Amino acid sequence: MNFKKIFFTLLIFLITTSNAFAFNLELVGINGQKTNVDNFKGKIVVMTFFDVGCYYCQKEVPTLNKLYELYGKNQKNVVVIGVDPFDHVDQIRAFASQFGVKYPLYWGNYSQTTPLGGIFATPTSIFIDKKGIPRVRVPGKISESDFIEIIKSLQ
Incomplete structure (x- = not known):
């Protein structure tokens, strides 16, 4: 079985089994603004957890810039953010x-x-649906096409 088939099998499993609500994560922006993930309810949220010293997090920046x-x-149905809890x-x-x-x-x-x-590896991307339910969790760097496939699966 190739990597893509394994990945999307895991993706479907995660989408159908997770029911936890994500919307109580308070965030502080790099310019001091405060928000809560709850403010993004009604949109798909692509939340990538990173660490400033993480090589793969650094390499994922161009992909996340493109998605943004x-x-x-x-401003549309999808919010792309980076969160560093470390x-x-x-x-x-x-x-x-x-x-x-x-x-x-x-x-x-x-x-x-x-x-x-919890976040045990960086980068870790968590995809949250419009109702505030985390549906997909992917540890490791993700390609642009895989990001888009996952977002489409949640629309």
Whole structure:
């Protein structure tokens, strides 16, 4: 069985078995603005957890930048954000500058990731449906086409 078949089999399994609500994650933006994931309810949320020192997180920035542009800079049905629960806001701001991040970056309290199963590897992308239910969790770097396939599966 090839990787794509295994990936999408796992994807379907995750979509049909997860029922936890994600919408109680408070976020602090790199410019000091505060929000809660609950504010994105009604849209599909692509939330990629990263760490500023993670090589694969750095390599995923261009893909997430493209998605952010493709989905209307969070003005359409899909919100693309990065969340770093490990580093200080100043470090996250420096990461954004160094790697040309266009999508919003936030600091999120690691202890609040428990309803999402915790974050044990970076990058980890969590796809949340319009009702606020995390449907897909993918540890590791994801290709642009796989991001799009998962988003389409949630529309």
